[in-house]
Amino acid sequence: MQPINIAIAGFGKIARDQHLPAIQADPNYRLVAIADPHASLSGVPNFPSLDALLENLPELDAVALCTPPQLRHSQACQALAAGKHVMLEKPPGATLSEVEDIKASATRANRSLFASWHSRYAPAVGHAAAWLSERRIERVNIEWKEDVRHWHPGQTWLWEPGGMGVFDPGINALSIATAILPRPFFLQTASLSVPENCQTPIAASLTFSDRDGLPIGAEFDFLQTGPQTWDIHVDTSVGRMTLAQGGSQLWIDDKLEYEGKDREYPGLYERFSQLIRTGQSDVDVTPLRHVADAFLNGRRTVAAPFSDSA
Known part of the structure; x- marks a missing residue:
């Protein structure tokens, strides 16, 4: 089975400390790029924006969005429209209505969406x-x-x-x-x-x-x-x-x-690969609803x- 070509968008502390090692240790994935205007990783292509990432890597299968929640809606919908599976760091969006729209975008694109709660x-x-x-x-x-x-x-x-x-x-x-x-x-x-x-x-x-x-x-x-x-x-x-x-x-x-x-983030990526392989999504907004x-x-x-x- 071919590994999932995945990129990380937003390469801050959580992405470096948690997402990166979880991806690197999981044979289901191949990390192919980083998208961040202020951070980079040696050994893979680095792009200043999600736009540039999607434009230059047609072989990309999935994106882990680790950007601040205020950016998640537009970025998730953009990645889904480009035919990519999407993992959302918590919280999945800045508002509940945004997450509902992301879910609808995933359904239209026939792509897997995972609202992750590590x-x-x-x-x-x-x-x-x-x-x-x-x-x-x-x-x-x-x-x-x-x-x-x-x-x-x-x-x-x-x-x-x-x-x-x-x-x-x-x-x-x-x-x-x-x-x-x-x-x-x-x-x-x-x-x-x-x-x-x-x-x-x-x-x-x-x-x-x-x-x-x-x-x-x-x-x-x-x-x-x-x-x-x-x-x-x-x-x-x-x-x-x-x-x-x-x-x-x-x-x-x-x-x-x-x-x-501690296997929180490895567990997330195991779940994400299962969703992609089976054509499913997992978008539970209950924790965000309590905060709202x-x-x-x-x-x-x-x-x-x-x-x-x-």
Whole structure:
């Protein structure tokens, strides 16, 4: 079987640290180009734009879009119209309506579209979903707190409309919760703390509930120093299950039941190749919908100005 000729559009930190090694390690792919006006990679052709990439590489099969979400709609539709399969980094677009239009474009082009949620491929997530499927869930508490200055230095687009602020990591937690909990859940309240010099929140406190009244709380913070917290606690009739370290560890009460190696992005690319080979798409917008609900219904408070150098 011939490898899939793939290019990366947008070659920033996530693309370099995660997408590139995942592609290089997967025999299903051949990396054939990079498209970025400010970054390049030796050993493959480099193009300043997606336009130039599509014009000069007719043998290209697929594009991984790692550009900021504000650019995803036009770029995805352009790549699909050119007959290319498309993977969308999370979030899949700046708005829900844009993602719906991208889906329609993929259908018209008869090409595979993958809205990727990398945290769902953390090693313990599947184990957590299986464990919870056989227990009665009583309460869920999500804690997703990290240091934005460490993980996203200089990424000013995070603080502009469409950048999502603390929901950029927070949506990872929501992508896991929507995968492991057995029923859909819905926003009840949201409190968003927005720096006075920014357009997006630096912290958020959310409550959700499903149709049976299950209480679900989430605390997101972009100013956590010291140890970072990426945990989901689920109280059940037989004890507490905790997905820790972003989904890499599964704890039952105080006992570590499972810990696996990081294969989030390799898992994404395995899934993408399956979709391409079988002519399917996978476009779940549920995590993005929860974020949109928080922006729509959240109560905003003004926080101190944010500076990368503080």
